[in-house]
Amino acid sequence: MNYLLKNNSKPRGRNRRMKIGAIALGLAAIFLVSLTGSFKGFVNKIALPFWKFDGYAALKFSDTFSLIGSKSSLISDNRRLSSELDKTSADLSVLKIIQKENEDLKALLGRVDIKKNAVLAAVLAKPGVSPFDVIIIDAGLDKGVRAGNKVFYEGSAVIGEVEEAREKSSKVKMYSSPGEKFIALVGDKSAQVEAEGLGGGNFSARLPRGVEIKEGDAAVIPSISVSVFGFVRKIELNPSDSFQKIFFKIPANLSELKWVMVEI
């Protein structure tokens, strides 16, 4: 004998809707919790010992491997020396700017340059690992770091500012993050431009063709103290465009960033 199957489509549909509703509620709850600062602090507390161990292990292993294999040591020496050369040439350019500023300041009698304190911080996570062009440093509220403090590489190149300061670490927003816009002064004539971050330590800016800019010119912060954003690496000229596009890069290799200074 054949029997018709019981039609139970309605309860099943209701169950399904309830399931979906429960999942959506659960996800919303997770999102709400993740928005809180205490959750971020908690996750950061878990991650901190791992990052610190990574830095420690990297230091130990780099010392061990330097004794083995001449070829690899030569390559690393070469890299180190070329990065030092980059830094020295960057410092030289900064020196020129400082000399000019010094001359200008001498003309203004009674002007006193305010010196600020700085904290040295180790970089725990850099843009190669972090997906949003941020760096995590090991100095936080305990060292006097606050949100908005400027972060420098090698003392003179400003690379970003502290976005979130936690108890023992801080998140630094890079000026070169994609979409970030700020005002910079470029070239010998200090032409004011609106620079836009392109990610990976690169910036672009547009300015009229008449303004004289050459490769190697510095882009600085419009401020009394000299802080360099980067140096012009490429200039794009289009005959049909009355503007020129310049690309500049911070004087540091972000993937090799180890230490930074935080101005407090």
Added chain:
Amino acid sequence: MSTRIFTDIFIFLAILFLPPIFPMVIALFSLYYYESFYEIIFAGIIIDALYGRPIANLYDFSHLMAFISVILFISSIFIKKRLKFYSDK
């Protein structure tokens, strides 16, 4: 079960130490391999908690990875139902 815990730990460590492509690939593979790999949502939330910041190009939206992971998780449920070869697993 132990494989799954190992995968979770590996994803967490990959978030901390490896370029973003590594945890993404492992999470995508796990999403296919395990029946409902909800850990991908937690991975997205952890990435946002550690590295997330308002993205200027996305109207200052700061939970991009969590959002992407939720989308991936939900779409994986529907995609798996429609995959002929997935039922053979």
